[in-house]
Structure formats: C-alpha cells, structure tokens
Amino acid sequence: MTEGIVVERAGQKLTVLVPQEGKTYRGIPLGKVRKKEKLFAGDRVEGRIVDSSTFAIEKVKERKNILIRPPIANVDRVVIVSTIKNPPFNNFLLDNLLVVYDHLGLEQTVVFNKVDLLEGEEKEELKRWREIYEKAGYRVIEASAETKEGIEELKELLSKEGISIFAGPSGVGKSSLISAITEVELRTGEVSRKTERGRHTTREVRLIPFGEGFIGDAPGFSRVEALNFMDKEEVRLHFPEFLNYTCKFSDCLHLEEEGCEVREAVKRGEIPCIRYKSYLKMIKEFVPWLAEVPACKEE
Ligand SMILES: Nc1nc2c(ncn2[C@@H]2O[C@H](COP(=O)(O)OP(=O)(O)OP(=O)(O)O)[C@@H](O)[C@H]2O)c(=O)[nH]1
Ligand SMILES: [Mg+2]
Ligand SMILES: [Zn+2]
Known part of the structure; x- marks a missing residue:
C-alpha cells in the first residue's frame, strides 16, 4: 500500500499527493471507501498507484479532526x-472562530491584513483591537500581502510540520497572503466597492x-455560530480572559449569578466590554446591569 494525502477537493474530484513520489494523482475512492464516508482535503489515505495519473484510494486513515468551516481534515493550526x-x-x-477552533484544540494566530491601507484614526482602531486580543492571550500579527509586512513572521510560524x-x-x-508566503500564484479577487x-x-x-507541512487556502465565510459546535455551558471556557477569575460557583455562566468575578472584572474595565458582549451574543443572553457600566455604553 502507498500513502497519500488529499490536497484538493473540487466537487467530486480529488487530488492526492504521494509524498514518496513527489507527484499528484487523481484520487478515485474504491467502492467500500465511497460508501462509507465523504473525503476531505487533509485526509491521509492509503491505496495504489494504478497508472501515471490515477491513485485508487482503499483506505482513509483515522482523522484527528474535521473543520466544517472550512471543510478540511487533520488541521493542526489556523x-x-x-x-x-x-x-x-x-x-x-473572529470571536466565534476563536471559540470554535479552541474547542477543536487548534493552535491559533490572529492576523490583521491590509495594514498598508490604514491611516490616522484607522491605525488607532487597529491598535485598540490588537491590544484586546493580545491581552486575552492570542498571538497577533499585523500583515500586508502588498508591502510584505509580517510575511517573514508568518513563514516561520507555518513552516512547521502539519496542516x-x-x-x-x-x-x-x-x-494573497498564501501567495506571498509560498510564492505559488493563487486566484484573488477584488472587494466590491x-x-x-x-x-x-x-x-x-x-x-x-x-x-x-501544508498551508490550506479555502473559501471565505461570514457566519459561524459557536453554539452549533458546543453547548452553551462550554462557550465561557474558550474566552481566555475569563479564566483568570474564580467565581463563587464553578458552573457560573457569568450572567447575574451571585459572586460572579467575571462580571466584576467587566465592571472594572479589566475585561473589555466588547469581548463580553460577544460572549453574551454567542450564548444568546442579555444582562440588564451592562447598561450601568460606563465603559460599555461608549461602544
Ligand atoms: N491593499 C491591500 N490589498 C490587499 C492585500 N491583501 C489582499 N489584497 C487585495 O484584496 C482583495 C481580496 O484578496 P483575496 O486574496 O482574493 O482574498 P480572500 O480572502 O482569498 O477572498 P476569498 O477567496 O473570496 O475568500 C484582492 O483585490 C487583493 O489584491 C493587502 O495586504 N493590501
Ligand atoms: Mg481566496
Ligand atoms: Zn462568573
């Protein structure tokens, strides 16, 4: 048996890279594989090279994970x-994605791209967001595919093993960023004015x-809901800035419970209101006390 990895999935068409040969093949799942499961980019497979362009997939190895958005298997970092x-x-x-990918146990990096476009007040806005995410514990990189700012830092991060x-x-x-990093030309498209x-x-x-390893390019998406991936009770565990506080009750949802230290931290301005508001929106809750917090009104 020969080992391969699915590097592309376009409709039903699968492309399999066989590292041993340094060559890609059209992947054809045999009946038993086709019946059992759908294949994803990132799947590690076993099979046989049938001819110079075809790889018969006989087995899909057990997956570490599957991301639904975007649809890729065995992802290590995002x-x-x-x-x-x-x-x-x-x-x-962004906040929903951070929660969902943390739930899947992925290593995450937050990138702000197109910094070359920013002027005056917009630069200040970037600085404010950067601080919010860095303080929460995320790695933040400012980048530009245009001027190549941040590209070396990304290269270093992404040259490690894995997907x-x-x-x-x-x-x-x-x-555009992946093209700047890998020097492989990818199709890019303008943003509608x-x-x-x-x-x-x-x-x-x-x-x-x-x-x-591999870098995966995927279609963009504008909506992901944390609650489609986990229970409401779990969401709070994926806000790292909440984990610095110990509430009276260990199952505290940080809403109106007695002895909630997260609420006190929001009131004192230690936890950014905007992140707490994302949390509430994610779990579809409302708290009346928020209206009394001066720092929350401004936003
Ligand atoms: N000024 C500037 N423009 C950029 C930069 N990066 C990308 N662009 C432009 O932004 C547009 C969108 O870029 P894409 O790379 O196609 O974006 P994408 O995220 O892959 O979009 P989808 O494939 O639709 O999900 C293109 O016109 C790029 O030329 C940048 O750093 N600065
Ligand atoms: Mg794209
Ligand atoms: Zn609490």
Missing part, C-alpha cells in the same frame, strides 16, 4: 485573517506544500 478596512472588521465572527489553514471572511486577503465584501473568489479547498 490563521484567522481579518481586516480593519476593505472589508470592515467583523469582531463577532495550517487560513480562515476568515471573503476578501480579507487569505489567498458597493457592498464592501469579497466576491468568494476561492471556491475550493487546496493544500499547498510549505516547509515541513
């Missing part, structure tokens, strides 16, 4: 790409060999 401008920053999407993927909304420059959104240029998942 780079979540956002922009302050063009398109405007969607902090709620790293780029996630985030359409138009933030995922494909009217709607300020990307045009879903990348249609398929594709893994590109880089360093000891």
Whole structure:
C-alpha cells in the first residue's frame, strides 16, 4: 500500500499527493471507501498507484479532526485573517472562530491584513483591537500581502510540520497572503466597492506544500455560530480572559449569578466590554446591569 494525502477537493474530484513520489494523482475512492464516508482535503489515505495519473484510494486513515468551516481534515493550526478596512472588521465572527477552533484544540494566530491601507484614526482602531486580543492571550500579527509586512513572521510560524489553514471572511486577503508566503500564484479577487465584501473568489479547498507541512487556502465565510459546535455551558471556557477569575460557583455562566468575578472584572474595565458582549451574543443572553457600566455604553 502507498500513502497519500488529499490536497484538493473540487466537487467530486480529488487530488492526492504521494509524498514518496513527489507527484499528484487523481484520487478515485474504491467502492467500500465511497460508501462509507465523504473525503476531505487533509485526509491521509492509503491505496495504489494504478497508472501515471490515477491513485485508487482503499483506505482513509483515522482523522484527528474535521473543520466544517472550512471543510478540511487533520488541521493542526489556523490563521484567522481579518481586516480593519476593505472589508470592515467583523469582531463577532473572529470571536466565534476563536471559540470554535479552541474547542477543536487548534493552535491559533490572529492576523490583521491590509495594514498598508490604514491611516490616522484607522491605525488607532487597529491598535485598540490588537491590544484586546493580545491581552486575552492570542498571538497577533499585523500583515500586508502588498508591502510584505509580517510575511517573514508568518513563514516561520507555518513552516512547521502539519496542516495550517487560513480562515476568515471573503476578501480579507487569505489567498494573497498564501501567495506571498509560498510564492505559488493563487486566484484573488477584488472587494466590491458597493457592498464592501469579497466576491468568494476561492471556491475550493487546496493544500499547498510549505516547509515541513501544508498551508490550506479555502473559501471565505461570514457566519459561524459557536453554539452549533458546543453547548452553551462550554462557550465561557474558550474566552481566555475569563479564566483568570474564580467565581463563587464553578458552573457560573457569568450572567447575574451571585459572586460572579467575571462580571466584576467587566465592571472594572479589566475585561473589555466588547469581548463580553460577544460572549453574551454567542450564548444568546442579555444582562440588564451592562447598561450601568460606563465603559460599555461608549461602544
Ligand atoms: N491593499 C491591500 N490589498 C490587499 C492585500 N491583501 C489582499 N489584497 C487585495 O484584496 C482583495 C481580496 O484578496 P483575496 O486574496 O482574493 O482574498 P480572500 O480572502 O482569498 O477572498 P476569498 O477567496 O473570496 O475568500 C484582492 O483585490 C487583493 O489584491 C493587502 O495586504 N493590501
Ligand atoms: Mg481566496
Ligand atoms: Zn462568573
């Protein structure tokens, strides 16, 4: 049996890389595999090289994980790409992704791309967001596929073994960054001036060999809901800044419970209101005391 990895899935068409040969093949799942499961980019497979262009997939190895958004298996780390401008920053999407990927146990990096576009007040806005995420404990990189700022830092991070993927909304420059990193030319598309959104240029998942591992480009998406992946009670565990506080009750949801230290920290301004508001929105709750916190009114 020969080992391979699915590096691309376009509709039913699978592309399998056989590292031993340094060559890609059209992957054809044999009947028993096809009947049992759907294959994803990132799947490690075993099978036989049938001819110079075809690989018969006889077995799919057990998966470490499957990301639904984007659909890739065996992911080790994820780079979540956002922009302050063009398109405007969607902090709620970023917060949902951070929760979902932490739940899956992935190593995460927050990237703000297109910093070359920012002026004056917009630079201040970036600085404020950067501080919020860094204080919470995330690694934040400012980048530009245009000026190549941050590209060396990303290269270093992504040359490690395993599968790293780029996630985030359409138009933030995922494909542009991957092109700058790997020097593989990928299709990119302009952001619409009217709607300020990307045009879903990348249609398929594709893994590109880089360093000891792979970098995955995938279509953008604008909605992910943490509650589709976990119970309401779990969400609080994936806000690292909440974990610095010990509430009276260990199952505290940080709403209106007696002895809630997270609430006190929000009131004192130690936990940014905007992150706490994301948490409430994620678990679909409301707390009346928020209206009394001066720092929360400004936002
Ligand atoms: N000024 C500037 N423009 C950028 C930068 N990165 C990407 N762009 C532009 O932003 C647009 C969108 O880039 P893409 O790389 O296609 O974005 P994407 O995230 O892959 O989008 P989807 O494939 O639709 O999900 C293109 O017109 C790029 O040229 C950057 O750092 N600075
Ligand atoms: Mg793209
Ligand atoms: Zn609490």
